[in-house]
Amino acid sequence: MSSSNAAYTNKEVLHRYMQLPTHGNVQCMYIWIDGTGEGLRCKTRTVDFEPKAPEELPVWNYDGSSTGQAEGSNSDMYLHPVALFDDPFRLRPNKLVLCETYKYDKRPAETNFRLSCRKVMDRAKDEHPWFGMEQEYTLLNQDGHPFGWPQRGYPGPQGPYYCGVGADKVYGRDILEAHYRACLYAGVTISGTNAEVMPAQWEFQVGPCEGIEMGDHLWIARFLLHRVCEDFGVVASLDPKPMPGDWNGAGCHTNYSTFAMREENGIRHIESAIEKLAKQHKRHIMLYDPNDGQDNARRLTGHHETSSINDFSAGVANRGASIRIPRQVGEEKKGYFEDRRPASNCDPYRVTEAIVRTTILDDWEEEACGYDDDY
Ligand code: ADP
Numbered sequence: 112m113s114s115s116n117a118a119y120t121n122k123e124v125l126h127r128y129m130q131l132p133t134h135g136n137v138q139c140m141y142i143w144i145d146g147t148g149e150g151l152r153c154k155t156r157t158v159d160f161e162p163k164a165p166e167e168l169p170v171w172n173y174d175g176s177s178t179g180q181a182e183g184s185n186s187d188m189y190l191h192p193v194a195l196f197d198d199p200f201r202l203r204p205n206k207l208v209l210c211e212t213y214k215y216d217k218r219p220a221e222t223n224f225r226l227s228c229r230k231v232m233d234r235a236k237d238e239h240p241w242f243g244m245e246q247e248y249t250l251l252n253q254d255g256h257p258f259g260w261p262q263r264g265y266p267g268p269q270g271p272y273y274c275g276v277g278a279d280k281v282y283g284r285d286i287l288e289a290h291y292r293a294c295l296y297a298g299v300t301i302s303g304t305n306a307e308v309m310p311a312q313w314e315f316q317v318g319p320c321e322g323i324e325m326g327d328h329l330w331i332a333r334f335l336l337h338r339v340c341e342d343f344g345v346v347a348s349l350d351p352k353p354m355p356g357d358w359n360g361a362g363c364h365t366n367y368s369t370f371a372m373r374e375e376n377g378i379r380h381i382e383s384a385i386e387k388l389a390k391q392h393k394r395h396i397m398l399y400d401p402n403d404g405q406d407n408a409r410r411l412t413g414h415h416e417t418s419s420i421n422d423f424s425a426g427v428a429n430r431g432a433s434i435r436i437p438r439q440v441g442e443e444k445k446g447y448f449e450d451r452r453p454a455s456n457c458d459p460y461r462v463t464e465a466i467v468r469t470t471i472l473d474d475w476e477e478e479a480c481g482y483d484d485d486y
């Protein structure tokens with residue numbers, strides 16, 4: 112293991128303890144999104160049964176003043192379990208528990224975008240919206256230097272790295288492989304992986320997922336990525352432009368279809384959805400990263416396989432457009448399209464909600480956040 116990691120511990124020693132029986136106790140790791148809208152937090156509690164549904168688990172609390180979500184004087188926040196996954200680190204029957212966050216007065220936390228997403232997905236459920244999100248990320252050493260890059264200077268220019276193979280082409284495949292298996296074990300609908308255009312940059316795809324499951328599965332897949340990287344002493348960055356200059360940024364392309372788009376001649380529905388998206392370009396850009404488009408402004412330059420943040424465009428097989436219709440979809444005249452604008456650090460709940468509001472509900476009136484009646 113790298114000597115730069117001062118906090119390194121021997122995983123073989125750990126392994127011995129992880130074999131110990133737990134006498135019917137089940138460890139449930141509650142996971143939630145913190146006040147940055149980007150960071151994840153987690154803590155564990157023991158229960159004496161194996162939960163089969165999130166409702167079986169207790170609501171829990173945490174210190175919101177330590178996660179950027181509350182004042183110190185009134186800091187108790189609530190964790191509301193909403194989805195269960197198998198824990199690939201502690202193994203079955205232990206669980207990962209995705210949670211929504213609520214304030215003391217039952218209002219959702221500012222970064223709980225799942226609540227309004229869930230309501231929008233419920234209103235649109237008859238259209239069966241499917242999503243597939245391509246999560247790009249960059250591996251960094253703990254000092255912030257891209258993993259595998261020379262300590263001084265740069266690797267050779269982009270070209271040989273995308274989908275590359277060989278020690279001079281890709282850096283950190285172990286992490287990609289470990290994460291892929293961890294996702295499969297957990298029950299995340301991961302559909303594939305590849306090496307990206309910039310060396311030390313990788314991608315995994317989650318989907319197709321229907322409705323609220325898109326956000327749930329992508330957030331857990333991100334948690335697994337950070338957790339796997341922790342084991343390797345490496346950091347996964349979701350910064351949309353980690354290296355300035357002639358290096359590709361990182362996005363979270365969002366593939367989307369409705370039932371009608373997937374049927375014969377669904378291309379008509381794809382085209383009318385794109386016309387609606389064109390009219391809401393600015394609104395979508397505001398929602399496609401956690402900082403109102405500022406993060407994406409560094410990435411969506413019109414170069415490096417992106418469209419300019421200021422323009423909306425669409426085209427078959429065009430990777431320089433905001434929206435790309437895959438060539439096969441153009442030929443079969445049905446299928447899905449790809450929104451290439453979301454940044455790698457986007458909140459999938461906000462992205463998928465925005466797409467459904469624009470293309471299905473035609474409704475941007477109703478306020479996005481409010482009390483949760485079911486809470
Ligand atoms: P790209 O060619 O843009 O790199 P990828 O193969 O990386 O595409 O990702 C394609 C994504 O589209 C995957 O997440 C996949 O699950 C998703 N997808 C496939 N079919 C559909 C569909 N009908 N509706 C929505 N998403 C889909």
Ligand code: MN
Pocket residue numbers: 245314
């Ligand atoms: Mn891809």
Ligand code: MN
Pocket residue numbers: 245247307314
């Ligand atoms: Mn990609």
Ligand code: MN
Pocket residue numbers: 245364449
């Ligand atoms: Mn893509």
